[in-house]
Amino acid sequence: MAGRFLSLFKPIARIIPEIKAPERRVRFNEKIFWTALVLVIYLVMSEVRLYGVPATVEERLSALRVIFASNRGTLMELGIGPIVTAGLILQLLVGSAMVQADMSNPEDRSLFTTASKVFAIILTGVQAMAYIIGGMYNVPGGESLPGTAAVIIFLQLLASGIVVLLLDELVQKGWGLGSGISLFIMAGVAQQIFWQMFSPGTGLFVGALTIVLSGNEPVTSWIFGFGAYPSLIGFIATIVAFLIIIYMEGVRVELPISYAGYKGFRSRYPIKLLYVSNLPVIFASALFANVYLFSQLFWNMNGQPPSGQNPWLDLLGQFRWISTDGGTERQLEPIGGLVYYVTAPHSLTDVVARPDRALGYLGILVAFCIIFSLTWLEVGGLGPSTVGKQLVDAGMQIPGYRRSGKALESILKRYIPTVTILGGIIVALVAGVSDFFGVFGSGMGILLSVGILYQYYEIIMRERATEMFPAFRRIFGE
Secondary structure, eight states: OOOHHHHTTTTGGGTSOOOOOOSSOOOHHHHHHHHHHHHHHHHHHTTSBOTTOOTTOOBOOGGGHHHHTOOTTBTTSSTTHHHHHHHHHHHHHHHTTSSOOOTTSHHHHHHHHHHHHHHHHHHHHHHHHHHHHTTTTSOTTSOOOOHHHHHHHHHHHHHHHHHHHHHHHHIIIIISSSOHHHHHHHHHHHHHHHHHHHOTTTSHHHHHHHHHHHOSSOHHHHHHOBTTBOOHHHHHHHHHHHHHHHHHHHOEEEEEEEETTSTTOEEEEEEESSTTTTHHHHHHHHHHHHHHHHHHHHHHHTTOOOTTSOHHHHHHOEEEEEESSSSSOEEEEEEESHHHHSSOOOSHHHHHHOHHHHHHHHHHHHHHHHHHHHHHHHHTTOSHHHHHHHHHHTTEEOTTSOSOHHHHHHHHTTTHHHHHHHHHHHHHHHHHHHHHTTOTTOHHHHHHHHHHHHHHHHHHHHHHHHHHOTTHHHHTTO
C-alpha cells in the first residue's frame, strides 16, 4: 500500500498530463521512429528563442548547460533540470524512508511517477520565476524586464517544461527506446563536442587557424588552451576518456545460472562494475548544478556584492565576471564559497593554480556518487533481494543451490553492494579527473554520453532478440 505522502497524489493523477502506455507491442522500427521524432523536437526547441528575451543577454549559467541539456535564451533554457531535480528529491526521500513506498508494487510506482511529474512542474515554475526575478534576462547594465514580458517568458518556460516532461514520458512508456532524459543529454554533449572542435574562431581546429593567421597568440596556446579556446590536450583527453569508459562498461562479474524450464540450458548473469550505470553522476551533477544556480541567483539578487559584505553569500558562493573571447562576451566564474568546491576546474593550469578546489571537488563528488549509488539500489529495484526474486520468478537458479529467493539473495549480497560502491567511486574519479584535463563536453558529459550509448546498444540488441525469438520476452520481463 502507498504511504500517506504518496496517497496525496491520487486525486492529482486524474488531471495531470499523461502519455498512455501502448496497449500493444510496439515494433522496433516504430520505436526508432518515435525516438527520432522526440530528438528532432528537442533540437528544434533548443534553437527557438524565447519571445521577449533581449538578444544581448549574457551567459551566466554555462556550467549547467551540458548537465541540464539546456541552451541559453531558447525554449530549452531550463532543459531537463526540473525533471532530474524532482526525481532526485523524491528518490532521496524514499531512500531515507522519510516517504514510504514499495517500488515493487505497481500502485506505488504509479503514484511515485505522478509525484515526480507534479514536483517537476512545480520546479519548472520555481526555476522560471527565479530566472526572471534573478535578472537572467535583463539587458547588461540595463533595467529589468517589464511585467508583460516577464509573464510571457514565464509561460513559455512553463509550457516548454511540460512538453519536455511529456517527451521523456513518451519514450519511457515504451513508445521509444531508453529515456528522453538520456537522449537529450547525449544530444547536448554531442553538440558541444562538435562545437568545441569546429566552431568558427574558437573551435579546436578552426580556432587554430585563427591563432596562426593572426599571430597574436603563440602556438602553445592552442596546445594547452587559453580563455574560451579548447586545447589539443583536451582533445586527446577526450579520446582517452571515451576509451577508458568504454572499457569500464565491459568489466563485469558473471554468475553461472541455469533455466529450470529448459534442462541443460545454462547461461551467466552479469553484474557490471558500473552496476548502477551513470545515474549517480546524473544525480550528483544535478545537485551541484542547483547549488550553482541558486547561489548565483542569490548573489545577483543582492546586487552582486564583493566578498566580505554578506557572510551568508560568502558561505554559499561568490562570483566574478570573466571575458570568454577577449572581447565583449562574458560569463560568471565562482571564486569562493560552497559553489567554488562543487564546480570542476576545466584545465591543468587551473588545477595547479588552485589545488584546494580540485581536491575539494573530487572528494565531494566521490562521496555523493557513493551515496546515490547505494540509494538507487533500493529505489531502482536493483538490490540483492529484488534481483534474486526476479531471477526466481523467471525460472532461473544458480547450479548447486536450491531454487529460492533467499539462496540467490545471499549469493548476490557478496557482489552487488561492493560493486555498487566501487562503481560509484570509479564514475566519480573518471568524471572529475577528465574535467581536470579539459575534455570536450565536460567529464560528466563524456561519462554520461558513453553510458547512454552503451545502454542504447544493449536496448537495441535486446529489442532485436525479442523480435527474432519471442520466447526471450519472458526472460527480459516483457
